[in-house]
Amino acid sequence: MSTLPLSERARTMLARPNPAVMGCTRGDGQPVTVATWYLLEDDDRILINLDGGRRRLEYLRADPRVSLTVLDGANWGTTCSVQGRVVDLEDDPELVGIDRLSTHYLSIPYPNRDSPRVSGHIQVDAWSSWHL
């Protein structure tokens, strides 16, 4: 694992709207993984956004440590994983965060305007890559 900053190769790969899976732990220590949208920000933090009703949000509030593995959408043998903590979890009443992600992935604002959303940022502590 390397510490920040990310390499330019990693940054270029992470900047694309790739498939990704985030892992966190449940209160009893059981790992939980789920596919997620993510967006690399200018300061090497990574924006994520969660449905406000998800249990995963409780898990992150209890233990903010996460791991995110990003697969290159064009060649998923190429991967980049980051370990860190989710910081600045905040309600997203105007859907600003989820619209940034949706626009990045789908080129349109997020279609579902009815469910409460919460934004957070992964503060990267360490990262590694494979075939990058």
Add this chain to the structure above:
Amino acid sequence: MSTLPLSERARTMLARPNPAVMGCTRGDGQPVTVATWYLLEDDDRILINLDGGRRRLEYLRADPRVSLTVLDGANWGTTCSVQGRVVDLEDDPELVGIDRLSTHYLSIPYPNRDSPRVSGHIQVDAWSSWHL
């Protein structure tokens, strides 16, 4: 989350050589995720195989609980996640396990014949799907 058995849709999706990410926890509780090959077996267990020198192997011996998220290779918005435990971790001196995985994904035996390998099986406790 549902308990076993898997649905036929889930089984059909998981039977393909899809991209997947496995999460486990480090001794200090930090989640760790990494891309992995997997193979669904007849008894709804899931074969994995690790490099014998990986620290992940120590993590799994200390706490066998894992989560695996599989992305449909043809449409990665479709996902299936399982939570469970890695059981029957065993050295794979003849590379039987990694060859099964490599043949499934690459249609050839595993190219690297020099590194020690270890096979394990994910015993699924619960599973869920998205857009399946």
